[in-house]
Amino acid sequence: MVPGGEKVSWSFMFLLAGAAAQTIRYRFGSTCAVRGSTVILPCCFTPLKSFSPGGREIPLRIVRVLWCKNHEICQGTTPSVYDSNSTAREPRFHYLGNMEANCTLQIRDVKMEDQGTFRFRMEADNSAGHFTNRTGVNISVADVIKMEIKSSSNKSEVSRGQTVSLQCTTSTCTFTHLEVTWRKDGHALPGNGSALRLGPLTAKDSGNYSCALTRNMETQSEPFSLQVEEEEEEEEEEESNLPLAAAVTFGVLLVVTTLILFIFIFKRKQTAAGSPNIMGGETEMKTDHIYSSVLPPLPQETGSQKQEVEAEEISYASVQFKQSKLDRKAGEESDPTIYSSVASRG
Structure with a gap:
């Protein structure tokens, strides 16, 4: 009887060790939701990888996951809101987890009857790997509330x-x-x-x-x-820039206008300097006239030829100018005509 009792005791210890190795954790113990909202229950789990009855290690694999409401272990015929082995699932409950580590549950369009405690359970291909966290997550539902x-x-x-x-x-x-x-x-x-x-x-x-x-x-x-x-910032910036823009525009226009006026005056002066004076509809030419008689040097001559040359040494030229129709005042400047006689002697 003792050896048999020892065998049972060792098996029980292995089960306890396995139970201690596997865990289910909820991110929070309670939450609240408004009717018609969507709520998420974050959850993670660590399954038992193997167990060793009689000293022989046997691997374990998770084959079923469940979420139930208001039941401590979600076992047997307990109604569940989600069962991975069932095809008849409530569409408002959506399992966001997997069979390895994630056990998160999403509840859409929360209703007043969803108020209660939700728990997660995992089941392996051997009962040694079954586990439920009895703590669960408590959900309170508010009917009418303003966001x-x-x-x-x-x-x-x-x-x-x-x-x-x-x-x-x-x-x-x-x-x-x-x-x-x-x-x-x-x-x-x-x-x-x-x-x-x-x-x-x-x-x-x-x-x-x-x-x-x-x-x-x-x-x-x-x-x-x-x-x-x-x-407001743009308006203030635009208003502050208006005086500066006006000053710059005025300065540019002033410089351009001054430059144009200067060019115009300069061209007028050039035109006036190169044009004849117009008086009484007639043109008065103020040109100094110089008349000259230049004789080339003569070769030396003797006798009568020298006397003829000397007689012709001085040549006069006379020029008459028609008086302008304009009446000239007394004391006017004398005619600038210059008479000259140039004689070249041998």
Whole structure:
């Protein structure tokens, strides 16, 4: 009897060691949800890899996973909200895990009857690997509640270029909503997450934002006003630049006008200097006239030829000018005509 008793004792110890080696962990022990929302129960597990009855190691493999409500061990005929071996599954309960380590459960369109404690159970190909965490996760459901918007910024007025995150939540409980409808100035925005990220901000992002659970529009929040200071900054910048722009424009026009006027006056002076004086419709030429008689040097001659040359040494030229029709005043300058006689002697 003793040897048999020792065998049973060793087997029991191996089972205890196996039970101690396998674990199921819930991220939190309780949470809350609003009717019509979506809630996630994060979960992870570590299955027993093997057991050794009679000193012989036998590997284990998980073949079934379950989630049940308000039952301590989810065993036997206990109703389950999810059973991997069953094809008749409630569509609102979606298993996000696997058969190895992840046991997360998602509950969509939460109803009032979903309030209670949910537990996870794993089953192996040998009963030595079956395990349920009896702690579970307690869910409380709120029927009618207004959502709230919390901003990552401490103020509703933000600067251009910033990034702001708006979170749709409640004041009574903290949970993750996956199906949220966002609106801006009454118009629906794309996306259905519980967080709305805006940025880099421009003036177009200014407006009143609201959120509500997609399946329960009674939860719509009060409007959250977001104002981007871009327009005011641009107006102030434009106003401050107006005097400078006007001064620069005036200076350029003044320089161009002065340059054009200077060129015009300079050309007028050049034209006046090169043109004859016009008086009384007739042209008066003020040109100095020089008349000369130049005789080339003569070869030396003798006798009568020399006397003839000497007689012809002086030659006079007379020029008469017709008086201008204009009456000239007395004391006018004398005729600048110069008479000259040049004689060249041998």
